[in-house]
Amino acid sequence: MEYISVKQFAEKYGISERTARNYCSTGKIEGTFLVGKTWNIPAEAALPKRSKIKVSPLLIALREQKESKLKGGIYHHVQIDMTYNSNHIEGSRLTKEQTRFIFETNTLGITTENTRIDDILETVNHFRCIDYVIDHATDKLTETHVKQLHFLLQTNTSDSQKSWFAIGDYKRLANAVGEEGTTKPEEVHLKMKALLAEYNAKKQLTIDDILDFHVRFERIHPFQDGNGRIGRLLMLWQCLQNAVVPFVITEGLRLFYYRGIQNWGKTNGYLRDTCLTAQDNFKDFLNYFKIKY
Numbered sequence: 001m002e003y004i005s006v007k008q009f010a011e012k013y014g015i016s017e018r019t020a021r022n023y024c025s026t027g028k029i030e031g032t033f034l035v036g037k038t039w040n041i042p043a044e045a046a047l048p049k050r051s052k053i054k055v056s057p058l059l060i061a062l063r064e065q066k067e068s069k070l071k072g073g074i075y076h077h078v079q080i081d082m083t084y085n086s087n088h089i090e091g092s093r094l095t096k097e098q099t100r101f102i103f104e105t106n107t108l109g110i111t112t113e114n115t116r117i118d119d120i121l122e123t124v125n126h127f128r129c130i131d132y133v134i135d136h137a138t139d140k141l142t143e144t145h146v147k148q149l150h151f152l153l154q155t156n157t158s159d160s161q162k163s164w165f166a167i168g169d170y171k172r173l174a175n176a177v178g179e180e181g182t183t184k185p186e187e188v189h190l191k192m193k194a195l196l197a198e199y200n201a202k203k204q205l206t207i208d209d210i211l212d213f214h215v216r217f218e219r220i221h222p223f224q225d226g227n228g229r230i231g232r233l234l235m236l237w238q239c240l241q242n243a244v245v246p247f248v249i250t251e252g253l254r255l256f257y258y259r260g261i262q263n264w265g266k267t268n269g270y271l272r273d274t275c276l277t278a279q280d281n282f283k284d285f286l287n288y289f290k291i292k293y
Helices: 006-013 017-025 057-068 074-089 096-105 117-136 143-154 185-201 207-220 227-241 251-263 269-288
Strands: 033-035 038-042
Touching (some): 006 038, 074 117, 074 251, 117 143, 207 269
């Protein structure tokens, strides 16, 4: 019988190597065996039946380009465009060109003003978060994954040095969005558990399901800070997981996006139309790179 490696099995089915290795270690792939620390998988082995996730051409392209470190492709575009815009919405002063420099060269480039260290760290951290989403997009979305994204985003920032700031964990102190209150710290776990259980129970998700999850996540506001960026990263995760074309909220759409979140549940069209506009912009890039959707 012919055998393949974990990497080959992961590439064959468009899943992360970690997921493939987990299938082996939990006995979900028949006929696998270890030689030293290396799993050997029957070449004809099928993906475990309980996995119903459709791997999109976009996710396959993102994983291939991430692995090969290809520059100028869709992976390169997503990293720079989403990181710049998501951080910019939250007050980052870095320009898109500086964001590009950091991603491509690990340097900041020319600057004529004082640059906040946190802006640089959060940019680098956001790149890592996107990589994490790409690697795990076919995995079940859990509280552990959500907390890990927060940990990656906030690592080494000034907030992470504060004793009361729970990096990689739910908030300890009450917070608000503008004048709107959010879920009390002691209630966050139960609210997040219920939100994720409802999401994972759905067999097929639409863009409205993803937007509803996002709004409810933002209203819970589970972390002390970074909720907006984590929420948008989760939308990317959910789009990739459900073969829905992703969307990036740009500066031009920011106020419409805020209005949409505020009015969700009363006038859902505000947020839906904003995200569909962003989705159309993303489709232009998919067409350019000839990636089917």
